[in-house]
Amino acid sequence: MAITKQAYLFNGVYRTIANRLRDRHNIKLDEHVAAMLKIGPRPGVGVTFKPVDSDRLKNLLQMPAFAHDNRNDLCERLAAAATQGEGYRETGAPSLHCQIAAQSCNIHLDSYGFVAIAPDGQKYYNPDLVQHIVDELGWGTVVGWLDNKQPTLGRFMNRFHPILPNSRNRYNLALGGQFILKEGQGWSLGIERTYSSSGEKKIMANLEILHW
Incomplete structure (x- = not known):
């Protein structure tokens, strides 16, 4: 309808x-x-x-x-x-x-x-194509399936995002994940945990401002 x-x-x-x-x-x-x-x-x-x-x-x-x-x-x-x-x-x-x-x-x-x-x-x-494929297409497909089956769980799982080298982290050679604590129109506040190619581990807060 x-x-x-x-x-x-x-x-x-x-x-x-x-x-x-x-x-x-x-x-x-x-x-x-x-x-x-x-x-x-x-x-x-x-x-x-x-x-x-x-x-x-x-x-x-x-x-x-x-x-x-x-x-x-x-x-x-x-x-x-x-x-x-x-x-x-x-x-x-x-x-x-x-x-x-x-x-x-x-x-x-x-x-x-x-x-x-x-x-x-x-x-x-x-190079952001790789981040797009992994996060918005790959992980996004999983979240989209949950949106249809269990909307509450889908909304929660959408707070998780894989992190690869991309323009926002200046293509830092590190892999990890992000959990969004709070977001609004054009901004988000999250916690990131990453592992660099040198073995360094980082946990940090991240405020992103996007021009939506």
Whole structure:
């Protein structure tokens, strides 16, 4: 059953995604929603809807701020393996990931964006791709399964995140995990435990500010 417009327009997850599309890219999401099918528990899961016109929405996303997944390229085909329909990824981080198909679209906010544009205008993937695959795709799949089976447990397990070398820790050669103590719109406070390649162990608090 579709979610009523009165219900989804004031939903926090919908508003996070719709506001980013409007404020950064002048795209008014509500004009493209024929029926809202599902709203996830967090921006990383996003919103799923039947589009008014998927071709029109794809045309709007063909701008420098979004990179289209080219499945003719092996690396991009692997990155798009979980994408339904045509994928458009916002450059930078965090980044909107838009999956556009004729009957169903999903737009969510990836915490670890990995698409960047070189000075010559060419698209490339930065090393945050690995963190994205392990955390947001791999671990995210487990959390998503729990969201459907045991929502309370899913919300709790979403506070855990694996840590690999990434741009936020300046690609420090350490592995570990993070537990989110508290989070809000665009910020989180967590505890991290990591093990470096030299054998050093660290436990530290970490405050992250993200421009959502």
